[in-house]
Amino acid sequence: xxxxxxxxxxxxxxxxxxxxxxAFELLVDLPFKDLGFARVDHHRFLRQGIPEAVFARGKxxxxxxxxxxxxxxxxxxxxxxxxxxxxxxAAVLERCPGxxxxxxxxxxxxxxxxxxxxxxxxQVVVVTAGTADLPVAGECVATLVANGFAPTLLxxxxxxxxxxILSNEADLQxxxxxxxxxxxxxxxxxVVGGLTPAPVVAVPTSVGYxxxxxxxxxLLAMLASCSPGITIVGIDNGFGAACAVTRILR
Numbered sequence: 001x002x003x004x005x006x007x008x009x010x011x012x013x014x015x016x017x018x019x020x021x022x023a024f025e026l027l028v029d030l031p032f033k034d035l036g037f038a039r040v041d042h043h044r045f046l047r048q049g050i051p052e053a054v055f056a057r058g059k060x061x062x063x064x065x066x067x068x069x070x071x072x073x074x075x076x077x078x079x080x081x082x083x084x085x086x087x088x089x090a091a092v093l094e095r096c097p098g099x100x101x102x103x104x105x106x107x108x109x110x111x112x113x114x115x116x117x118x119x120x121x122x123q124v125v126v127v128t129a130g131t132a133d134l135p136v137a138g139e140c141v142a143t144l145v146a147n148g149f150a151p152t153l154l155x156x157x158x159x160x161x162x163x164x165i166l167s168n169e170a171d172l173q174x175x176x177x178x179x180x181x182x183x184x185x186x187x188x189x190x191v192v193g194g195l196t197p198a199p200v201v202a203v204p205t206s207v208g209y210x211x212x213x214x215x216x217x218x219l220l221a222m223l224a225s226c227s228p229g230i231t232i233v234g235i236d237n238g239f240g241a242a243c244a245v246t247r248i249l250r
Contacts, residue, residue, distance in 0.1 A: 005076060006046065033070055037063055040070045049250055050147070050243055051077040056084035057109070061091035068096050068114070078117050078146035082139065082239050083109040102142040108135045111239070117148035122249040124151040125175040127165065127192060129158035129182035132207045137181050140203070140238030147246045151179075159187045165195070172196040177245045181238065183207030186218030193227030199248050201241045202232045 012018040032039045045051040052075070054067050064081060071079045081092060081099070089110050093099055099112040124144055128137045134155060144151045152175075157165040165172075165188070172178060172195045181203040182188040189202035202225075204218035211217060215235035222232045233240040 033074060035066055035070060038067055040067055040075075042071075042075055045075070045077050048247075050246055051075055051079070053080040053082055053143075053239065055082055056088045059088070061088050064088045065092045065095040068092050072096055072114055077115070078148075079114040080143055080146055080239070081112040082143075084112060085109060100142070100146075102138050109139075111139050111142045113142055113146040116146050119150070120148035120249065122149060122176040123174060124149050124177050124179070124245055124249070125154060125168075125171055125198075126151050126179045127154045127157050127168075127172075127181065127188065129156075129180075129184065129186075129188045130207065131156050133181045133183060133205050136203060136205050136236050136238040137179075138238070140179055140181065140242045143239050143242035144245065147242065149245075149249075157188070158182065158184070159191055162191065165191060169195055172198070177201070177248055179203060179238075179241045179245060181205060181241075183215060183218050184209075184212055186221040189222045189230055189232075190225040190227045193225060193230045199245075200227075200230045201244045201248075202230050203238055203241045204232070204235050206236055 009023055013020060013023050031043045032041050041052045054064060056064050068079055068081055089112055099114045102111045126137055126140055128134060137153060141151050141153060152171060154168050175196055175198040177199050178192060178196055179201045180189045180192045183205035186204050193200045202222045204215045204222055206215040219235055231244060
């Protein structure tokens with residue numbers, strides 16, 4: 001339940017169109033719904049403007065399907081299933097058809113979204129350093145789309161060929177928010193941070209050779225960036241970057 005829906009319900013009670021008992025029955029599960037193995041947070045959209053998402057890793061197929069079904073039946077706003085494997089995706093879609101599936105490549109987790117938000121204002125640009133960063137970008141873009149944005153993706157724009165990102169400087173200048181997704185040494189975040197006035201959310205990825213330490217080098221480099229004001233999320237966390245942008249552009 002979101003704020004407009006709650007306000008409408010209260011107006012119906014005031015006008016006599018809905019009895020207080022009926023309103024109580026609708027609101028009794030508003031804080032959360034206890035499924036036994038999960039307590040689904042229906043109040044989150046009211047508090048944060050972003051509904052609860054379903055992180056599939058570590059959950060069974062039936063648990064994923066039950067949580068998604070609960071959010072679709074009683075929740076408000078977009079429903080997002082992240083980091084799902086093929087069996088989880090199949091089980092959830094069997095129970096909850098109609099989801100938009102964003103594959104992330106062979107043996108990579110998948111994101112599935114339902115009930116996308118109405119279109120929002122705000123121009124979002126998502127930049128990847130290399131093609132190998134696209135699975136993380138796919139998670140980010142799918143989450144942004146579910147929340148009502150229409151992001152522009154600039155793929156394979158890393159600093160090894162810096163002319164590539166410089167050719168898109170006009171897009172960066174016009175953006176309301178930019179997500180930079182980079183592995184290796186993570187230098188692209190500093191470069192983009194110096195080219196745009198928009199908020200920059202940087203995502204270090206686990207892409208890289210041995211000295212990249214599965215994303216730790218990129219993470220530390222982004223945290224130590226000389227470009228002021230960059231926000232950094234966790235390694236490979238495209239979903240978290242999209243949520244940060246959604247909050248910024250509310």
